[in-house]
Amino acid sequence: MDAKMRHEEARFDVELALSKLPDRKRGGWVTFPFIAGNLLFMGIAMGGANANLIVYLIQKFGMESIDAAQVSNIVNGCVNLTPIAGAIIADSYFGCFSIVAVASFIAFLGMVLFTLTTSLPSLRPHQCSKAATTVSCSGGGPSTSQIAVLYSALALMVIGGGGSRFTNATLGADQFNTARDQDVFFNWYFVVFYVSSIIGSTVIVYIEDNVGWGFGLGICAAVNAAAVVVFLIGRRFYRVTEVTGSPFTGLARVVVASVVKWGVDEEGAEYYYSSKLDGQGTPSQSFRFFNRAAIQVKGDTNPDGTVAKPWRLATVEQVEDLKALIKIFPLWSSSPLLSITIGIQLSMTILQALKMDRHIGGTFSIPPGSVSIGSLASVALTLPLLDRAVYPAFQRYMGRAPNPLQRIGAGHILNFIGMAGSALVERARLRSGPAHLTSVLWLLPPLVVTGVGEALHFPGQVGLYYQEFPEALRGTSTAMISLIVAIGFYMSTAVVGLVRRTTGWLPDNIDAGRVDKVYWMLAVVGMINFCYYVVCARLYKYQNKNKEEVGSEASDALST
Structure with missing residues (x-):
């Protein structure tokens, strides 16, 4: 009994000491498991729901394929737009911790409601065809109330999942005092981010296609709940930055x-x-x-x-802060096109996969929503390879690691090369005809090239903005990449709509269209955009050279 009392007293003393720690003694790598855990579980939940959304809308709500792709692009755009709102609110009013906690819970509510749309027959059209390319439902299309519930679920998921995504990154970076540790954190942040997306796009999507939509989406809801719990458990360790006003x-x-x-x-x-x-x-x-x-x-x-x-x-500081934002804007303006091409490639790839041979080994069939694994996996594998092999080798030959502008430029090049590769694959698929289905594995090489480009330009942009933005806008700086992706997905929807209205390249049956010409168009525009980026990069001068140098040292440290 005495031993038990002593144990309880010791535990109470530890908790009391932790609760009284000043901010300067909080933070550090002890917070990483909780922040990364929230990111991992949220990524799995959102990835499992979003990756298969096009197929779900076709099979369960009877939408036409292009319309389903458009809805998916809008959802993806919103998921990447809400982090900006979350970052602004965090920077101005409530701080990062509160935003991540509340947003994670809102995402959980949305995931539960989304699960109910497949679990309760009254929330979806009856007896829709299970064939992914068939859009007929015996009772007609979805009712207004069913669409309202569906869009409400998607809206909650968007607000919650998007609101926590990059605010989480800012909270994590705030736990460290040096640019070296912050760069290491950002590296592993993106590794966890893409690994979670891979798990959601493969394991969860496979369960949805082969076990049942209700079971698969139910797992997403449970994993989302785990994200909330893990994040709150680490509350005592976080260093919370005081908000001083907007x-x-x-x-x-x-x-x-x-x-x-x-x-x-x-x-x-x-x-x-x-x-x-x-x-x-x-x-x-x-x-x-x-x-x-x-x-x-x-x-x-x-x-x-x-x-x-x-x-x-x-104040002089406020004047210089505004100037810093104006100076970096031209560089930022060259980035949305990267997301436009990626958004169109991902949505078109799913439609292509529905028309291709998805069997491997005669028995296993790759779900259409999992084809994007090629891009996600290449990013997750490339990030550690870049930091531990490529960047150190570059430093040995060039005398220093590549700076963020060089990494972003390399990402631009690989992006339009990936579009050209997708055009060649689609042209070969059309020539083979429906009688001889092309293997879905041919879609992977262009996705891998695009993914390697993502591993270069996305972390490069986050690092650049975090270094170059004013200190008071740190939360907004990490969310700028999310704004870029959001604009890209919205613009991809507009581009697809424009192409449908002005050309015959994108009919509902893509076998009768010319998706390859869409890819060629993206490749040419990407090359022009790269030239614009080069001009902006050559004219740009780093606002804080010390941070840029420390960032290079951090890349060197990762290789040791």
Whole structure:
């Protein structure tokens, strides 16, 4: 009895000590299992539901194939748009921890409702054909209420799954004090992210196709619940960054104050209001128009030094923060096209797989929704290979590891090469005809090439934005890649719609179309976009060279 009491007292003392740890003693790698666990389980759940969404809409809701692909693109676009909203709210009001916890729970509610659409007959059309290319249902199409429930489930999944995705990455990076540890974290973050997508796109999709939709989606809901629990268990270890207000308000003040002080002469100005004693007395000479926002004139400040008119005076730091965003925008603008091509390739690949021989060894059949495994697996395998072999070899021959801009550029090249490869495969499939089905394995090489490109340009962009964005916008910086992907998926929907209206390349039966010409179009546009990126990269100057150098050292450290 005494031993038990001593054990309980010791456990209480440990918990009390952990609860009283100051923020500077929290964080570190002890938090990684909980953050990565949340990411892993959320990725499995969302991957299992999203990867097979096109097939589910065709088989269970009687949608036509192109319409189902369009819905899937919209869902994927929303999943990648909501992280921006989550990051803004986290940066401005509640912090990363609260956003990840709440978003994970919302995703769980959506997953439960989505499971009910297949488990309860009243929530879906009756007796739809099980053939993936057949869209007829004996009782007609889905009712308005059934569509409302379906879209409500998808909306909750989008808000929850998307809202937690890159806010989780910011929370993880905040646990470390050095750029070296942050780079290592981002590397493993993407490894876990893609591994979870692979599991969801293979194991869960196989269960949905061969055991039952209800059982497969039920597993997704259970795994999502585990993500919430694991994340909350690690709460005592997290270093939570204090939110000091919306940084976007400060940026808006710079614009307003610059306009208001249009006629103020910058020459001879001696006083600039700065919130930090960091030696930054005057703003830089680039985009000099905004410098007026930081000029103090009579009436801008109170006798005690506080700001009297917030919308007439901004800090030097806020002025420089806005300039940093303006300078990086051209680079950012070249990135959405990468996601447009990837989004179209993934949706068209599923439709191609439905028309190809998916059997391996005569018995096993690859589910159409699992074909994207080629891209996901290549990313997951390439990331460690790059950090432990390719980048160190590059450093030995070139004297330093490739910087983020070089990695992104290489990703651009592989992206349009992957589109050209998909065009060649589709042309060969059309020539073989329906009498001699082409093996679905021919779809994998282009997906692998595109996946290797993702392993280069996606982490490269996250690292670049995290280094170059203002410190107050760290959450938003990691979510910028998500905004790029969101724009890409939305634009891919628009591009597919435009192609359908103006050409005969994308009929409902793709055997009668020319998907290969769509791929060739994407390859040509990708080459033009790469040239634009090269111009932007050559003109760009790193805002913080020290961070860039530390990032290179981190890549070197990963190889040892």
